[in-house]
Amino acid sequence: MLIKRNPNGIDLPFSSEITPQSVYEGRRQFITRMAATAAVGSGIWEMANREAFAQDAGQKLAARRNVALSTDEKLTPFKDASNYNNYYEFGLDKGDPAENAHTLRTRPWTLRIEGEVKKPITLDIDTLLKLAPLEERIYRLRCVEGWSMVIPWVGYSLSNLLKQVEPTGNAKFVEFTTLADNKQMPGLRSGVLDWPYVEGLRIDEAMHPLTLLTMGMYGQVLPNQNGAPVRLIVPWKYGFKSAKSIVRIRLLSRQPRTAWNDSAPREYGFYSNVNPNVDHPRWSQASERRIGETGLFQPKRKTLMFNGYDQVSSLYTGMDLKRFY
Amino acid sequence: MAVQLSNKQVGWVKAALFVLALLPFARLVWGTATGSFTDPLAAITQGSGEWALYFLCITLAMTPLRRLSGWNWLVKLRRMIGLFTFFYALVHFTAFLWFDHFFDVGAMLTDVVKRPFILVGFIAFVLLIPLAATSTNGMIKRLGGKRWQWLHRLIYPIAALAILHFWWMKAGKNDFAQPILFGLIVAVLLGLRIVWSRTKARAAARA
Numbered sequence: 001m002l003i004k005r006n007p008n009g010i011d012l013p014f015s016s017e018i019t020p021q022s023v024y025e026g027r028r029q030f031i032t033r034m035a036a037t038a039a040v041g042s043g044i045w046e047m048a049n050r051e052a053f054a055q056d057a058g059q060k061l062a063a064r065r066n067v068a069l070s071t072d073e074k075l076t077p078f079k080d081a082s083n084y085n086n087y088y089e090f091g092l093d094k095g096d097p098a099e100n101a102h103t104l105r106t107r108p109w110t111l112r113i114e115g116e117v118k119k120p121i122t123l124d125i126d127t128l129l130k131l132a133p134l135e136e137r138i139y140r141l142r143c144v145e146g147w148s149m150v151i152p153w154v155g156y157s158l159s160n161l162l163k164q165v166e167p168t169g170n171a172k173f174v175e176f177t178t179l180a181d182n183k184q185m186p187g188l189r190s191g192v193l194d195w196p197y198v199e200g201l202r203i204d205e206a207m208h209p210l211t212l213l214t215m216g217m218y219g220q221v222l223p224n225q226n227g228a229p230v231r232l233i234v235p236w237k238y239g240f241k242s243a244k245s246i247v248r249i250r251l252l253s254r255q256p257r258t259a260w261n262d263s264a265p266r267e268y269g270f271y272s273n274v275n276p277n278v279d280h281p282r283w284s285q286a287s288e289r290r291i292g293e294t295g296l297f298q299p300k301r302k303t304l305m306f307n308g309y310d311q312v313s314s315l316y317t318g319m320d321l322k323r324f325y
Numbered sequence: 326m327a328v329q330l331s332n333k334q335v336g337w338v339k340a341a342l343f344v345l346a347l348l349p350f351a352r353l354v355w356g357t358a359t360g361s362f363t364d365p366l367a368a369i370t371q372g373s374g375e376w377a378l379y380f381l382c383i384t385l386a387m388t389p390l391r392r393l394s395g396w397n398w399l400v401k402l403r404r405m406i407g408l409f410t411f412f413y414a415l416v417h418f419t420a421f422l423w424f425d426h427f428f429d430v431g432a433m434l435t436d437v438v439k440r441p442f443i444l445v446g447f448i449a450f451v452l453l454i455p456l457a458a459t460s461t462n463g464m465i466k467r468l469g470g471k472r473w474q475w476l477h478r479l480i481y482p483i484a485a486l487a488i489l490h491f492w493w494m495k496a497g498k499n500d501f502a503q504p505i506l507f508g509l510i511v512a513v514l515l516g517l518r519i520v521w522s523r524t525k526a527r528a529a530a531r532a
Binding site: 092267 | 357363364365366367423424425427436439440442443493494496497498499500
C-alpha cells in the first residue's frame with residue numbers, strides 16, 4: 001500500500017486544519033465557558049425543578065427588556081425573591097407567603113377601574129396581559145425594613161391602563177385595593193391591618209413611566225406569594241406602597257386612606273419615598289442590606305435618595321419630604 | 326413530690342442543659358455559614374433577641390419553680406441559665422453594633438439616644454453586665470450575700486425593660502400577641518415574689 005508522504009517524510013496537515021493560535025490559546029477560556037454553561041444549565045434545571053413543586057409551575061411570560069429603565073446591578077436569586085416576602089394576607093413571617101399562597105386563585109381574575117374616569121372598565125387578566133407590550137424592567141426594590149433586592153419585573157407602565165379609562169379633571173389620586181378573601185388568605189384572621197390592603201399614589205406618581213403594572217418576574221408569571229396575578233411596582237418608594245394581587249383601582253379627587261398609614265401613621269406616611277435622610281422611628285434608613293450580597297464582613301450599602309431613581313425628584317419640587325414622609 | 330438529686334445527677338442535668346442552651350446559637354452560626362438564611366443579619370439579630378427573652382423568663386422562673394416543686398437542686402442551675410440570658414443579650418447587642426453600625430460606637434450611641442425602643446433595650450443590656458460580672462462565688466463572698474442579693478434584684482427592672490423593648494418592637498405591626506404573652510409570664514413570675522414576700526413579712530410581724 002502506497003502511503004503518500006511529503007518530501008521530508010513528515011505528515012503535515014493542511015494549513016486549514018491547523019487550529020488558529022488564538023483559539024488554541026483560548027482553550028482554557030473555552031473550558032471555563034463550557035463549565036459556566038453547564039453551571040447556568042444546572043441552575044435553570046434547578047429552577048425548573050423548584051418550579052415543578054411551586055403552585056404556578058413558572059409559566060413563561062415573554063417580554064422585551066427596557067434597557068433604559070433597567071439597572072445593570074446583579075439580580076437577586078429567584079429563590080430569595082420568591083421565598084422572602086412580606087404579604088401579610090398569607091402570614092407575618094417572611095417564609096409564610098411562599099408556604100401559604102398556593103391557596104390564592106389567580107384565574108379567573110378581574111380588575112375593576114372606576115371612580116373619577118370617563119370610561120370605567122372591568123378587565124380580565126388575559127385582556128390585561130395584552131393591553132400593552134410587556135416589558136422587562138430590572139428595578140431595585142427597597143423594603144422599609146432596611147433590606148433590598150434587584151428584581152426583573154414583567155409588565156408595562158400603569159399609565160397605559162389609566163389612559164384607557166380617561167381620568168376626569170377631578171382625578172387627583174389613585175387607590176389600589178388588594179383582594180381580601182378569608183377562604184384564600186389565612187392571614188386575614190390576624191388583626192395586624194385593617195383589610196383589605198389599600199394603597200395609594202398621587203395621579204402624577206401613578207402616571208410616571210417608572211410606575212409599573214406588573215404581571216411577571218424573572219421571565220415568568222408572578223408567583224402567588226409575589227402578588228399574582230397583577231400588582232404594582234413603584235421603585236422609588238418603599239416596597240409596601242406597591243400593592244399586590246390588585247382587584248380594584250379607583251381614581252379619586254381626595255387622598256385615599258392607606259393600610260399602613262392607618263395602622264401606624266407615625267411610621268408609615270402616605271408618600272413613603274425611599275429617603276436616606278428620613279429615619280423610620282425605630283431605625284435609620286441611611287443604609288440597607290442587599291439580599292444575597294451584604295454579609296457579616298462588610299458595611300451595609302448606602303441607601304440612595306428615591307432609591308436611585310432621580311428622575312422622579314421633579315414630582316416633589318418644593319415639598320418638605322421630612323414632613324411628607 | 327419533691328425529687329431530690331445527688332450532686333452527681335445535678336452535674337449531668339447541668340451538662341445537658343448547657344448543650345441544649347447552646348443549640349439556638351449553633352443554629353444561628355450554622356444557618357449563616359451555610360447560607361440558608363436569606364437575610365442572615367436579620368436572622369441573627371432576631372434569633373438572639375428572642376432567646377435572650379426566653380432565657381430571661383426561665384431565669385426568673387427558677388425560684389418560683391423551686392418553691393412550688395420543692396426541687397431545691399434547681400437553684401444550682403440558676404446561675405448558668407442567668408449567664409445564658411446574658412450571653413444571648415450580648416450576641417443581640419453585638420449584632421446591633423456590628424450589623425447596624427459596623428462597630429462605629431459613636432453612631433451606635435447616637436442611635437441609642439435617638440430611639441426610645443433601642444434605648445430601653447440598651448439599658449437592659451447594660452444592667453445585665455454587673456450581674457454577669459458578679460456571678461462567681463468569689464464575687465458573692467466579696468460583696469457579701471445581702472448586698473449581692475440586692476444587686477441581683479436588678480433582674481426585675483431588666484425584665485420590665487426587656488418586655489417594653491419587645492413591645493415597642495412589635496408595636497409597628499400591631500402584633501401584640503407575643504408581647505402580651507411574655508408580659509404576662511414576667512408579671513406572674515414577679516407577682517409571685519411580691520405575694521411571697523408579703524406573706525413572709527406578715528408572718529414575721531405575727532411572730
